[in-house]
Amino acid sequence: MKELVVISGKGGTGKTSLTASFAALAGSSVIADCDVDAANLHLVMEPETFRHEEFFSGHEAVIRTQDCIKCGRCQALCRFEAIRFEPEGRIFSVDPYNCEGCGVCVDHCPVAAIDFPERRSGTWSLSKTPYGTMAHAKLDPAGENSGQLVSLVRKEAKERAREEGKSLVITDGPPGIGCPVIASVTGASLVLIVTEPTLSGLHDMERVLQLSAHFRVPALVSVNKWDLNQEMTVRIEEKCLEYNVKSAGRVRYDKGVTQAMVKGRPAVLTDIPAATDIRAVWSEVEKALTTLKKEER
Amino acid sequence: MKIALTAREKNIDTEMDPRFGRAPFFVVYDTEWGSYSFIDNEQNLNAAQGAGVQAAQNVVKTGADVLITGSCGPKAFRVLQTSGIDIVVGASGSIKEVIELYNKGELKAAQGPDVEGHWV
Amino acid sequence: MKIAVASGKGGTGKTTVAVNMALSVDFPVTLVDADVEEPNGIFFLPLTLEKSGDVSIREPVVNSSRCTSCGACAKACRFNAIAITPKGAMIFPELCHACGGCFMACREGAITERERVIGALSQGKAGNLTFIQGELNVGEALAPPVIREAKKRAEEASLIIIDSPPGTACPMVAAVGDADFVLLVTEPTPFGLNDLKLAVETVRTLSRPFGVVINRDGIGDEGVRDYCAREGIEIVGSVPDDRAVAEHYSRGIPAVVLSPDYKALFKEILRKAKEGISSKEDL
Known part of the structure; x- marks a missing residue:
């Protein structure tokens, strides 16, 4: 079984929109939403929840x-x-x-x-979606230990994949580089870093590149809304090459992506120009996944 | 000599548990007496973090000379190694079968951890 | 007075709002970049940063010649970071929360503590603006200590704007927990609305007065406005979706430099936030 984790460093780069599209393109995988702080994937996945549990974490x-x-x-x-x-x-x-x-x-x-006493910090769920089973969670407001909840969601997703005989888990990771991000990338097969052509995008991506190198997880990068700043896109891709990380392709700026979200559907299932780009990125990611030697346990 | 294995159930005819930190039981086989004993690892099933470290601690307490399991992360490996316990990874089958294989010398101790540490 | 700029989701424009507000006024203001995992404020500011200190936590170290393997430290550790071997206690720093429990529990004097640097603070000044940045080192997990230290550096200032980390977990709470007013920045989309609801739940749990700023207004739907109306939440400002702003942003040029209209817009958001504080004080 392999696990692809989509992360971004900076938030709001389009990570979740891309993850939803990948899940739709993969057709049959198990999906994990590890952005437990602000889970959004369910908004475009039409989930029907069949299991719902409380999450306790440590004591207070x-x-x-x-x-x-x-x-x-x-x-x-x-x-x-x-x-x-x-x-x-x-x-x-x-x-x-x-x-x-x-x-x-x-x-x-x-x-x-x-x-x-034990402390309740959130809830987690398993849901049926048109694109495969999804594991997701919600941290309580001001909840503690999101890293542990992330690990729990990943574990549940992998267990489901094993039970259902699925060979791929697609994970929507949290933003940042701290505890929940570390919890979502350690031991993964491949990370896809989704960034945007801004100074912040470049800076945050570099920190995520260091992180994936630190934990020895192979990475690919995709610049979303690349045409907002072509020069910066090139700079970002060059920076990645310094870390031996290749581009999986660019996705153009397309208001249709937001419109797809408003309709509650993965962008790639709508007839918008960016859908072509997302398909191309996905085929690169798939290629990378099949050539990986390391199997996820 | 004492051999510890990770177990799903308190029954030597059932499959061993390939997980280390979050296996529900350890079974300890004493080669001298031919006896089995089961040790609870339950407190670790829901540990917030460091399940591997505490599971290793539990194995150390049993006085085992060797641990046979499916996979072992770097932190647990260090604890076991420092305590002079040999570690065999990649084992599968029923508890009874695995012990027989080990006694025939067909399972070799690992030189290092075989999986990356899970963050928690 | 402390105004925190926060959001449930990253990339909604927190930094845009915080930086532009700070640049829109003529009186002394201190901007704290508390998004220590990804500090970005500096990209938009005309100043040079100088490192002003390290942030460290106290990490336990075992002196194995004094350790009797009694197990008191491992018993005290609630984070499973200590194992007892025949050769003494073994501590795993990556699991340690630096609470000092093992150090306090050891009766043999075998545990000492040393400082471990987990992040850095930097500072810069430009005209009436003082900027303080906290940055977490890559591979470190504990953001709250860095956030708390960055905020401490600003304590004397009369007006403090805090650019908070995204989300609703411990880092966000460390940043907004003691704010006098919280500005929640969101986008008018289903994702934005969902994250806003989580952020609202969190600031309500923390009993902080707050208002909403809609960024990139016009890109999505009316969901956020409907929700705010239903919940009686004041929308203290809205920043229109403007490709020119996005393109300048990508080069590190803040909107207030683009046109005086933007300057007025952010000044007004700040004024309303301050008004929000004084009206709460009247109650």
């Missing part, structure tokens, strides 16, 4: 006010600035958004007045 500290002796030890030891002191009520409390779940305050409270 909760101070039992009635047992607290207000010694302030927890506040002194916490490295995450998560213990608040409210002067009016003279109460110590835990700010759940800053709490890292390390348990230091729990272990060191002299009167054991801190509870450590």
Whole structure:
């Protein structure tokens, strides 16, 4: 089984629109939406959810006010600035958004007045779509540990692929280069970096190139809306060659892509000029996938 | 000598589990006594991160001399290696069969991890 | 006063709004680029950055000659980052959250802590604008410490604009958690609307006053406007879809330089955000 992960560095480069089109072109794969912070893929995939689960991640500290002796030890030891002191009520409390779940305050409270319950951080689902089964998730507002939820979505997608005998998982990755991105690219067969011909696009792509080199995942690049700035497109493709990363082709600027999204359909299934470009990119990606030696476990 | 294997069920006639960190059980076979014992690895099934590290820790605690599993990542490999435990990867079949193969000398210890670390 | 510019999804124009607002005024303003995974603000600013410091976390180190393999550190670690071997405790830095739990738990004095650099802060000035940038090193996962440090550098300023990281997870919360007003930038498309809803849920959870800015107005549908009307959310501004702006953006030229109309537009967004804060204070 192989796994293609579509990432971008910078957000809003058209990563999800391309992923949806690839899923439609692949016809029969398992799809994973790993942008758990702001999942969008389902908006163009007509999903029918058949499994829905809660996601718990680690624990969070909760101070039992009635047992607290207000010694302030927890506040002194916490490295995450998560213990608040409210002067009016003279109460110590835990700010759940800053709490890292390390348990230091729990272990060191002299009167054991801190509870450590499991924390619900989101939900995940499996859905039927016209293009294959899709694993997707939603992090709760201000939820913690999106990296772990990403790993869970990938794992579920791979398990489905194994069960259904599918040979490809297509993953829509999160933006950035931090924990959730690392969680979505480690051990993948191939990443496709979708960028745009802007200074930010160039800069962010370079950071993603370094990341995929760091984790030794082969990469391809595609410049979306390339005709907005031809010179920058060339610069981006040249930069990629420095990292030994080839272009899988360019996609032109086409308002039809947004219109397809408004209609809730993958862009490649509509009759727009950019659809030709997306098909060409996909055939390059497919070629790269078949020549890869390493099989995904 | 003690041989540890990753197991899906507490039954030596069933298929071993190819996963290491997130296998539900370890079975430990004592060659001297010909006895089997099962160790829970359940706490790791839902670990937020570091399942491989803690699974390796559980194997170290059993006093095993060798671990036989499907694949082993770099962190677990380091823990096991430092603890002087041989690691055999790529094994499959029922627990009983795999132990027989090992005793016949047909399974060789790995020199390094065979999979990239999963991030968590 | 702190105004954070945020969005549920990347690439909606957060940086565009933050930078153009900062460039539209004549009084002192501090712009903090807290999108530390991908800091882009500098591309649009007429200034040179100078590194002003490192951001580090405290990482535990085992002195194996003192370690008795007692297991207290591994028990304290909730992140499974420590294994006990016959040769002593073994720590995996890539799993460590730098909480100090193992260091505090060790009774043998076998664990010490050393600083590990995970990011950098830089600073620059141009006229009335002070710019502070936080940047996370590639391969590091912990963005919030870098965001918190970047914001600390700005603390004394009277008006702070924070360009936040996208999403609704811990980095976004670290950036907007203590803002006086949050501007949520979105695009008028189904993806934009879906992400806006998530961002609204998050700022409501954090009890921050907020308003919406529609960027690239005209490209999609009326979904965002309908939603805001239903939810009683104020749309504090809208930036029209303009290919000229997109092309200049790609070269690092901000919209306010393009025409005085854009300057007025962003000045007005900033004014409304400030108004949003004072009206909340009146309540």
